Amino acid sequence: MSHPADLKYTKSHEYIKILDGNKIRVGITDHAQNELGDITYVELPDVGAEYSINDPFGVVESVKAVSDIMMPVDGKIVETNAALEDAAELINEDPYEKGWLIVVEMNDPSQLDALMSKEEYEAQL
Amino acid sequence: MRSVQKTIFEISKKGRKSYSLINDETPILNADDLFDKSYLREQDARLPEVSEMDLVRHFTNLSRRNHGIDNGFYPLGSCTMKYNPRFNEAMASLPGFEESHPNSPEWVSQGSLKIIHELEKFMCEIFGMDAFTLQPAAGAHGEFTGLLIIRAFHEYNGDTQRKIILVPDSAHGTNPASAKMAGFELKQVASTPGGLVDLEALKPHLNDNLAGMMLTNPNTLGLFEKDILDMTKLIHEAGGLLYYDGANANALLGISRPGMMGFDIVHANLHKTFSTPHGGGGPGSGPIGVKSHLEKFLPSPRVGIHLDKFTLLDLPDSIGRVKSFHGNFGVLVRAYAYIRLLGPEGLKRTSQIAVLNANYLQEKLKGKYNLDYDTRCMHEFVLSAERQKEECGVIAKDIDKALIDKGIHPPTTYFPLIVHEALMIEPTETESLETLDDFVDAMLDIDKTAHENPDAVLKTPMNTPVGRPDETKAARNPILKFQFE
Numbered sequence A: 001m002s003h004p005a006d007l008k009y010t011k012s013h014e015y016i017k018i019l020d021g022n023k024i025r026v027g028i029t030d031h032a033q034n035e036l037g038d039i040t041y042v043e044l045p046d047v048g049a050e051y052s053i054n055d056p057f058g059v060v061e062s063v064k065a066v067s068d069i070m071m072p073v074d075g076k077i078v079e080t081n082a083a084l085e086d087a088a089e090l091i092n093e094d095p096y097e098k099g100w101l102i103v104v105e106m107n108d109p110s111q112l113d114a115l116m117s118k119e120e121y122e123a124q125l
Numbered sequence B: 001m002r003s004v005q006k007t008i009f010e011i012s013k014k015g016r017k018s019y020s021l022i023n024d025e026t027p028i029l030n031a032d033d034l035f036d037k038s039y040l041r042e043q044d045a046r047l048p049e050v051s052e053m054d055l056v057r058h059f060t061n062l063s064r065r066n067h068g069i070d071n072g073f074y075p076l077g078s079c080t081m082k083y084n085p086r087f088n089e090a091m092a093s094l095p096g097f098e099e100s101h102p103n104s105p106e107w108v109s110q111g112s113l114k115i116i117h118e119l120e121k122f123m124c125e126i127f128g129m130d131a132f133t134l135q136p137a138a139g140a141h142g143e144f145t146g147l148l149i150i151r152a153f154h155e156y157n158g159d160t161q162r163k164i165i166l167v168p169d170s171a172h173g174t175n176p177a178s179a180k181m182a183g184f185e186l187k188q189v190a191s192t193p194g195g196l197v198d199l200e201a202l203k204p205h206l207n208d209n210l211a212g213m214m215l216t217n218p219n220t221l222g223l224f225e226k227d228i229l230d231m232t233k234l235i236h237e238a239g240g241l242l243y244y245d246g247a248n249a250n251a252l253l254g255i256s257r258p259g260m261m262g263f264d265i266v267h268a269n270l271h272k273t274f275s276t277p278h279g280g281g282g283p284g285s286g287p288i289g290v291k292s293h294l295e296k297f298l299p300s301p302r303v304g305i306h307l308d309k310f311t312l313l314d315l316p317d318s319i320g321r322v323k324s325f326h327g328n329f330g331v332l333v334r335a336y337a338y339i340r341l342l343g344p345e346g347l348k349r350t351s352q353i354a355v356l357n358a359n360y361l362q363e364k365l366k367g368k369y370n371l372d373y374d375t376r377c378m379h380e381f382v383l384s385a386e387r388q389k390e391e392c393g394v395i396a397k398d399i400d401k402a403l404i405d406k407g408i409h410p411p412t413t414y415f416p417l418i419v420h421e422a423l424m425i426e427p428t429e430t431e432s433l434e435t436l437d438d439f440v441d442a443m444l445d446i447d448k449t450a451h452e453n454p455d456a457v458l459k460t461p462m463n464t465p466v467g468r469p470d471e472t473k474a475a476r477n478p479i480l481k482f483q484f485e
Helices: A030-036 A109-114 A118-123 B052-064 B086-092 B110-127 B139-156 B174-181 B199-205 B228-237 B246-251 B292-297 B329-365 B386-392 B396-405 B433-452 B454-458 B471-476
Strands: A014-018 A023-028 A039-043 A056-062 A066-070 A075-080 A102-106 B131-133 B164-168 B185-189 B210-216 B241-245 B265-267 B288-290 B302-306 B309-313 B381-384 B422-425
Touching (some): B110 B288, B110 B302, B110 B309, B139 B265, B139 B288, B139 B292, B174 B185, B174 B210, B185 B199, B199 B228, B210 B228, B228 B241, B241 B246, B246 B329, B329 B381, B329 B422, B329 B433, B386 B433, B396 B433, B396 B454, B433 B454
Parallel strands (some): B164 B210, B210 B241
Antiparallel strands (some): A056 A066, B131 B288, B381 B422
């Protein structure tokens, strides 16, 4: 399983890729998709919706379980991955590129400091 | 053994029938002359056409593929798949019950109304509550009814801001679903490392927005929430109500009562704890019991007594009907028969043996399978196949498939979510020591095979018409009806 070094991670298995400005891209980690098994359905939020840190913003359903996905920071949804609607398997096949979930505009970028590095994430698995 | 049965559509032959409506007396009428065209089909419905014998063979053969409690061991955790005594069936088949009609006047339905009234009293006694309704038709339906009562209570008191329902992370999946359906917001409460509700995790939620908390005791790990009195005290002090999910009540009969633990509302599953048919053999029944301060909100009509006769009463503050007539009456008769057959001592013995059987299996299996919460269990316990996954690449699902080949229904799998590779096992009191030993042998044999020849486990099941259907494809692209060419 791979967890790229340039990403940040949460205890609840979301990864965070830092984009330009105040934006981040969020998805679930390779470990998470592997644990869940084949993903069959994803429920994503509406663009424009605002969430607080640790709020569930979406749902991932696999043949094994239905799991909430949590906001890693406070912020507003500015983009969601429409391709997942017909092809949830992209999360299994390519969690970091084609299988991303949402792009968030952060309220407070300093919240990123509390997230884990690749090494910290893998150490607690 | 591998032979996939044709569907009823595939054995259909145009024009083949097992009846004839042609005779001298019955006139033949044309539908076009009787009904307006807008009410008529443009094309005939493509119904299967088979002979009577084909039909009987088709469904008899399908039924043989079924696995029920009458076929073999069925240790499905939290589902309490206990034997359904034939005595229950005999009582429910008595003509006075079987041929009664819910619209019959009260004066000819006194016996049936008496069964409802007395069963409510029995449930009050067993669960330590003041009043029961037998209307809800299933466990989740009972939960929903209970939550509507919580809502009615807070609205009655003008506390409309109380919208938060707390649910432990080990809760049954239906708990959050029912709360949401009843218009509440959910907050999950974490468990301690010992698998019990963390009292500290409750405290941030104890405020004016708290509507109540839903709890299963023993919980889904099969552990008794020993801090229950402290928990109910905290919730009550904050103005919330306590809801008891009765799915695991088979551990407590005659030993402890949710009413004594401080619960305000409980549900019972007659199709689990009280031996009425479960699952596809249903229908079910999920009665709800309440303490006296909530009685006026129960679904109406209620069965009461007026001038020494049983009669139906309406309650002005009731949440209203939740089911047509009086719930699934045939199921109520079966549960009534079971309770009368066993009596108080028999019911207590039921729970004692259920707990003993679970502990026996737990002790026999914990050497080869991981047991994350290693303590005395109640009526069920949760193993983990994490060791088999790491050492042999065999996951919980594969162990399930291997069990099917041994004629055993798989346990509840991948639940509760707080245990990885969870296998939740509930043997119930109705299984003999020999059956339990056969299950232990099967589980140990699967573990041995997994270590020696994992591929053999990954290939199971071999003894079923279909081996491993493509679950992912079925979930992503379900085809739910026959595809005519």
